[in-house]
Amino acid sequence: MQLVRVRFHPTGETAQAAAGVDLLEAGRLAGVSITSPCGGKGICGKCRLIVRHGEVSDVTEAEREALTEAQLALGERLACQTRALGDVEVELLQAQPVRVRKDISEAHVRPFKMNPRVKQWQACADPPTVEDQRSDLLRLWEAAGLGQGDCRALLPVLDRLPSVLRSSGYRVRGTMLDDLLVEVEPLDDAREPLGAAVDVGSTTVVAYLVNLLTGELLATASTLNPQSAYGADVISRIQYTMEQPEGLRILRTETVGAINRLIADALTEVGADIQQLYEVAVVGNTAIHHLLLGLDPRHIAQAPYVPVVSQPLTLYASDVGIAAHAGGQVFVLPLVAGFVGADTVAVMTAADICKRGPTLAVDIGTNGEIVLWSGERLLCASTAAGPAFEGARISQGMYAAPGAISRVDVVDGDLQVHTIDDRPARGICGSALFDITAALLSTGALGINGRLAENGDGLPADIAARLSGEGTDRRILLAHADTVEHGEAIYLTQRDIREVQLAKGALRAGVETLLEEADLAADDLEAVLLAGAFGNHIRPESAVAMGILPQIPLDRIRAVGNAAGVGAVLALCSEQERELACELARTAEHIELAGSSGFQSKFMETMLFA
Ligand code: FES
Incomplete structure (x- = not known):
C-alpha cells in the first residue's frame, strides 16, 4: 500500500495515510479541524482549502458548482472532494482561531448556596x-x-x-x-479543590474551571467542537457513527480529547494541576451526550427518538476518559428527550424557570431549543432550525471569528456593516443575519415573503445600488471587494435568505406551538430569555422585526448568556441545584413538534418575515 503525507499550513500538522485519502479525512487524522457542515458530501462548499504542492485527484462536479473559476485557478479545492495521490502540501483557509463567545458573566449567575459534593x-x-x-x-x-x-x-x-x-x-x-x-x-x-463545568455544544465546547470551596470562576477555555468536522448538525454525526465501523469511537475520542485539552488549558492558566480536579459536570444535547459517553445514538435519530438513558449519571472520570484526580467523578445532567438534552435542562436550571411568571426561554442554535413555563406547566420542544445561524448553509457564512460581519445597521439610507475586531471582512456570522434581515425589511429591500426587491423602485438609492442578479441569483452586496480580506465582495444571496427563512420559521413555529399548548398569548409572557452564544449578540429589536420572536415589548427580552454553561456551573457547585436540575427534567413535558397538529401550517405561516 502506498502511503502519502499530507501537510497542513499554517498549523504544520501532518497526516500519513494510504494514497487516495481525501483531504478532509487527512485533516481529521492530523487533528486539524476543517469545517464540514455537510459531513463531506460535497454539498455545503465550506471545506475549502488551497492545494499548494503535490498530486491530487481531478476537480469534481461538486467543486465546479461550489467554487468559481478564479478560486479553482488559485488552487482552491474542497477538502472532502480532493484525494491525495502523492505527498501534498495544503493551506487551510480557516486557520484563524475561532472566537467562542461563551463567557459567563457574573450578572448571569443568580445567587445560590454553595454545597458541592x-x-x-x-x-x-x-x-x-x-x-x-x-x-x-x-x-x-x-x-x-x-x-x-x-x-x-x-x-x-x-x-x-x-x-x-x-x-x-x-x-x-x-x-x-x-x-x-x-x-x-x-x-x-494542601491545595484547593477544583471542578470543571463543561458545556459541549454542537459547534463549540466550553470548560469553566471553578473553585469548589468558594464557587469562584477561575478560568474559561473554549474551542470548536471537533465533531463539527463530521457534520454541522447532530444527525450527520449520528449517520457517521452508523456508516463508519469506528465512527462512534472516533467521535467519542475527539470529544473527550477536546474536553481534556480545555481543562488542561484552564488548569495551566491558574497554575493548578490535574490532581486538584475532583469533579466535572457536563451538559450537552442528547446526541452529544451519547457521543461523549460512547452510547449508540442511532435510536435518537429515528422515530420514536429514544435515548439510551435520560437519567442523571454519576460516573468515574476515568471511565469517561476525562483526565482528573484519581478519584474524580463526572456528573452528567439528565436529558428530557431525544432532542431535548441536558443543555436545555441546564438552561431551565440557570433561570430557575419555575419560580418566575410565564417565561419563554429560547436557545437559538443548530437545534433551536424552546422552553415555556406557563406558570403551571413546563413545556419544551426542539426544532431543527438548521445550522444557518451558525453561519453554515449561508454561501459566505462563517463562525464568529475576527473579520466576520456581525452587525448591520441602516445609517443615512445605506447599510453600515461591522466586523468582529474591526478586521477586514471575511464572511457573515449568525448574529448578523438577524440585523441584515431586519434592515432589509425596514428599507423595503426585502419583502415579508422573503424575496429581495426585484428593482430599486422606492428603495434608498444606496441600498438599491447594492442589489444585483436575477431570480434565485438575486443578491445584496454587504462588503465591497476592497474591504474584504480575500479580495472578493461579500453578498447575502436570495438562497441564503431562504435558509434564514427556514430557520426562523422552524423556531417561531415551535414557539407558537408551545404557546398554543399552554393556552397563552405572546403578551402573557413576562419574560423572553435568549440563551446561547447568540443571545448576547442578537438585538431584540432585530429578532422581533424579522419575526423569530413574537411581538412583545422589547424590555421583556433579555439575553442570559450561556445559560447552559451557567446551569452546569450551578450543578457542579451545589447539590440543591443538581437536584433542581433533576426535578426540572422530570417535570418538563416534551412536545414533539413533528407530531403536533398544526405545526406544519404554523411553519408555513411563520416563514413569512412578519
Ligand atoms: S462540501 Fe466538503 S464538507 Fe461540505
Missing part, C-alpha cells in the same frame, strides 16, 4: 503510642470529627497515608467526595 476538613491528630494503637485511618477519622462509622477511602490514599501523616506531624487536610476520602495532604501544602 467535595468537602474538605483539617485534622491535627495525636501520634500513635504503645497505649494508642489505632490505625492511621481511624486516628485521622476521629481527629477530623467524622465519628467512628465506616471509613471509606481510596486505596491510593491509604497507600500514601502513613508517610503523609508522619511527614506532616499529623497535621493534614482531607478531601471527601461525598463520604469517600479521596485525598490527604500535609496541611501546609
Whole structure:
C-alpha cells in the first residue's frame, strides 16, 4: 500500500495515510479541524482549502458548482472532494482561531448556596503510642470529627497515608467526595479543590474551571467542537457513527480529547494541576451526550427518538476518559428527550424557570431549543432550525471569528456593516443575519415573503445600488471587494435568505406551538430569555422585526448568556441545584413538534418575515 503525507499550513500538522485519502479525512487524522457542515458530501462548499504542492485527484462536479473559476485557478479545492495521490502540501483557509463567545458573566449567575459534593476538613491528630494503637485511618477519622462509622477511602490514599501523616506531624487536610476520602495532604501544602463545568455544544465546547470551596470562576477555555468536522448538525454525526465501523469511537475520542485539552488549558492558566480536579459536570444535547459517553445514538435519530438513558449519571472520570484526580467523578445532567438534552435542562436550571411568571426561554442554535413555563406547566420542544445561524448553509457564512460581519445597521439610507475586531471582512456570522434581515425589511429591500426587491423602485438609492442578479441569483452586496480580506465582495444571496427563512420559521413555529399548548398569548409572557452564544449578540429589536420572536415589548427580552454553561456551573457547585436540575427534567413535558397538529401550517405561516 502506498502511503502519502499530507501537510497542513499554517498549523504544520501532518497526516500519513494510504494514497487516495481525501483531504478532509487527512485533516481529521492530523487533528486539524476543517469545517464540514455537510459531513463531506460535497454539498455545503465550506471545506475549502488551497492545494499548494503535490498530486491530487481531478476537480469534481461538486467543486465546479461550489467554487468559481478564479478560486479553482488559485488552487482552491474542497477538502472532502480532493484525494491525495502523492505527498501534498495544503493551506487551510480557516486557520484563524475561532472566537467562542461563551463567557459567563457574573450578572448571569443568580445567587445560590454553595454545597458541592467535595468537602474538605483539617485534622491535627495525636501520634500513635504503645497505649494508642489505632490505625492511621481511624486516628485521622476521629481527629477530623467524622465519628467512628465506616471509613471509606481510596486505596491510593491509604497507600500514601502513613508517610503523609508522619511527614506532616499529623497535621493534614482531607478531601471527601461525598463520604469517600479521596485525598490527604500535609496541611501546609494542601491545595484547593477544583471542578470543571463543561458545556459541549454542537459547534463549540466550553470548560469553566471553578473553585469548589468558594464557587469562584477561575478560568474559561473554549474551542470548536471537533465533531463539527463530521457534520454541522447532530444527525450527520449520528449517520457517521452508523456508516463508519469506528465512527462512534472516533467521535467519542475527539470529544473527550477536546474536553481534556480545555481543562488542561484552564488548569495551566491558574497554575493548578490535574490532581486538584475532583469533579466535572457536563451538559450537552442528547446526541452529544451519547457521543461523549460512547452510547449508540442511532435510536435518537429515528422515530420514536429514544435515548439510551435520560437519567442523571454519576460516573468515574476515568471511565469517561476525562483526565482528573484519581478519584474524580463526572456528573452528567439528565436529558428530557431525544432532542431535548441536558443543555436545555441546564438552561431551565440557570433561570430557575419555575419560580418566575410565564417565561419563554429560547436557545437559538443548530437545534433551536424552546422552553415555556406557563406558570403551571413546563413545556419544551426542539426544532431543527438548521445550522444557518451558525453561519453554515449561508454561501459566505462563517463562525464568529475576527473579520466576520456581525452587525448591520441602516445609517443615512445605506447599510453600515461591522466586523468582529474591526478586521477586514471575511464572511457573515449568525448574529448578523438577524440585523441584515431586519434592515432589509425596514428599507423595503426585502419583502415579508422573503424575496429581495426585484428593482430599486422606492428603495434608498444606496441600498438599491447594492442589489444585483436575477431570480434565485438575486443578491445584496454587504462588503465591497476592497474591504474584504480575500479580495472578493461579500453578498447575502436570495438562497441564503431562504435558509434564514427556514430557520426562523422552524423556531417561531415551535414557539407558537408551545404557546398554543399552554393556552397563552405572546403578551402573557413576562419574560423572553435568549440563551446561547447568540443571545448576547442578537438585538431584540432585530429578532422581533424579522419575526423569530413574537411581538412583545422589547424590555421583556433579555439575553442570559450561556445559560447552559451557567446551569452546569450551578450543578457542579451545589447539590440543591443538581437536584433542581433533576426535578426540572422530570417535570418538563416534551412536545414533539413533528407530531403536533398544526405545526406544519404554523411553519408555513411563520416563514413569512412578519
Ligand atoms: S462540501 Fe466538503 S464538507 Fe461540505
